[in-house]
Amino acid sequence: MRQLSARETVREILAKVVGELAAEGLVGVVPIDSIAVERAKRPEHGDFASNVALVLAKPAGKPPRTVAEAIVARLPRGGSSPIAEASVAGPGFINVRLHPTFWQGMLSAILAAGDDWGRSPARNAPKILLEYVSVNPTGPMHFAHGRHAAVGDALARLLRFAGYPVTCEFYVNDAGNQVQMLAQSVWTRYMDAARAADPAVPAADFPENGYKGEYVRDFGRALFARDGARWVGVAPPADIEPVRSFAIAQALGMIRATLERFDVTFDLWQSERALHEAGDVAETLAALEAKGYIDRHDDAVWLRTTALWGDDKDRVVVKSDGLPTYLLADIAYHRKKLARGFDELCDIWGSDHHGHIARMQAALKAFGEDPARLRVILIQIVSLLRDGKPVAMGKREGEFVTLDDVVAEVGRDATRYFYLMRRHDTPLEFDLEVAKRQSLDNPVYYVQYGHARCAALVRRAAELEAPRPPMSTELAAELVLPEELAILRRLADFPDYVADAAAAREPQRLTTYVSELAGEFQSYYTRLQKVHDDTILPQERHRTGDWRAGWNWHKTAARLCWVEAIAQVMRNALGLLGVSAPESMPRSATITKEDDS
């Protein structure tokens, strides 16, 4: 049976009492989900606060404090109840403090759950199709795409952990003008390579707005190396299917390799061309037409998005040249996703695509679906900085900072963590110098250091042959310092954070959580010595005479279990972010102690 989180435990008790009062007609009936239970912001308010009395007061026609007092009077205390104290405060808040033994008991639950602490069991959650990155297969991934990859992958991990079935897809835009342009660009570079081998080969004009990056030359050379002069002089180049497929395969290969290095994987790479070839696009157009949402004028075919979903103008779905637009293919793709049985289509787009949302939702509405089934997460821009100053780029055309560049410079962990530090709708400042710094003012380093410190304590304990009795109630009762109980509460709250972050589709909340946890632990670590004049393990100065007999190993064992639980929760949180939790931190040679002079 699943261990309820502390918050859910309180919520259930409150719901039971409210139910009793409702049965007696003193208050109205409310669903359990509408009872807000929050962690108290101030320790003197206890552990949790609920506004349930404020919510119930108005319909009941009673003063909030009266309702609150009625509830508090019935809250069970003592015996097996986890509630130690309950009181009414302010306008009618109910403050609840749980008994220390309840929190101490959570330690066993955390250690027993291990990697699964925070996981929600499989349940009747909506099936989600998460589509993200979906960058055009025309070149390497730009550093800003890294934010999409990091957010999407962390969201997928988070949702799965929280019990949602998730499928991740990358939509390959291999059917439009962009890949046509890439094919043309690659072909001219191929001609250059052919001419280098045989001066008789004519020069080919590089297309206006072609892709100018160095990688296009690589592709051209690679094509010549594979096929020789086979495509020389064949015109028009973009219609040579083997050239186009080669160019796309090369570009997609680069993207896949980058994502693999970034530890991001997809369940399916959906080709746009395949949708056309399978007839899904044509079928979608026919379906829209059958529903009466299609107009034909000015030689083009239009979708009546204004009538469907308040768009400001109707949109073209088939151009006057007879080719379908990107919009139509995307509608076909989303229609297919729904047909495959997904409840929610979650797309991650750049915020510059927000205008597209209304059109896609209009399309969903055309098929009689609730437009809310499409949930779009808009990612704001990333500014790359170095020591606080913008990184210069675009000096030469076709040159830009790639995701690979960033990962190569600052590492995968720092890259992912930095991309996940801000809400997705906030622009992100990514300072390369801060990210790669091996010091504690680098947030990711600070957090990883916290985990390494926990691991070091456990290692050191083994070296000292500290006895490690199994976790028990008596052992947990040794954890009595306010700092220890506060951290225990935070560990116990982890499942609630996970559930809330998943419900909000906001993986970055876990970076906040884990950095606060690390800070609280570091603070404790120093305070234990400075304020409490104590250490977890015996120190050199303790080890004199018959020190083994005199040391309180019971307390040490309890604290070691607690430290292991902290490390465990850090690992779980970092794992959801796709960031590693090192056992030790490399000692940096560049950090030296200042002298006194």
Added chain:
RNA sequence: GCGCCCGUAGCUCAACUGGAUAGAGCAUCGGCCUUCUAAGCCGAGGGUCGCAGGUUCGACUCCUGCCGGGCGCGCCA
């Protein structure tokens, strides 16, 4: 012009979607090492939550209007 997003400490920002005295980090200043990793910690200063109304027991949060910033408004994707 219309639409979407955003205005919170010097800077960068922040879970509990309307709750109690608005919190961090960085930066600044002042403390703490014969060290379980000082690779750390503690403390101080710093705010009319863009402005003005409204909704209500209660608003940084919701509504309206303004001001400022970003993005979008293709038969591109």
